[in-house]
Amino acid sequence: NAGVTQTPKFQVLKTGQSMTLQCAQDMNHEYMSWYRQDPGMGLRLIHYSVGAGITDQGEVPNGYNVSRSTTEDFPLRLLSAAPSQTSVYFCASSYSGANTGELFFGEGSRLTVL
C-alpha cells in the first residue's frame, strides 16, 4: 500500500543545475499537486493537475515545470536551480480535488541549492 511516493528524499544542487523531483501515486487519483514548505510560511502550491494531460499553475510556479502524461506520475522539474528554491517539496494527491477531498501527501523531498 504505497500511497504517494516521492524521490529523491534528499538532493543538493549547485546554482544553475536542473533536476526532476519524481512523484507517483497508486490510488488512481485524478488530482495531483506540488507544494513547497518553508519555515513560518505554511505550504505554497506550485503546480497542480486535475488529470492526465492537464496542468495549471499555483501560487508560486516560477522556475518550475510540470507535466502529466499518466494518471500515476507527476514530476516537478527545476529548470535552473536558485538558492531561493531551497525548500522541502511535497507531492499530494486527491480523488476529487482539494475542496472536500482528503489530500494524501508523500514524505517530502528536501532540496538544498548552493
Added chain:
Amino acid sequence: AQSVTQLGSHVSVSEGALVLLRCNYSSSVPPYLFWYVQYPNQGLQLLLKYTSAATLVKGINGFEAEFKKSETSFHLTKPSAHMSDAAEYFCAANMDSNYQLIWGAGTKLIIKP
C-alpha cells in the same frame, strides 16, 4: 485577500492538559476547513475536515474542532495531551476554488512531560 491565520507558531502544554490550537479564516462565505498534522520528517495527514455539515467535527487521535461562523474560527482541541501529539499542525481552507487550499503558517505543538 483571503487568508488563514494560526495564532502562535509554537504552543506548549503539559502532558494531560487541554490542547487548544487556534485558526481563523477571512472569508464572507463559510469555506471548507481542514486540520492536517505533520510529524517530524513526514508528510502531512488529515486530522479532520468541516464541509458544512455538523459544526463540531471529530477527527482522529481524539482531536475535534468547532466551526464558528460568527467568529470565523475553526479551533482545534483535545481534552488531554499525549506525548505522541507533539507535531506541527496546519489549518487550511478552501474558499472559492475546487483545486487550491489556503494554508495557515502552522503551529508546532510541544508536549511537556
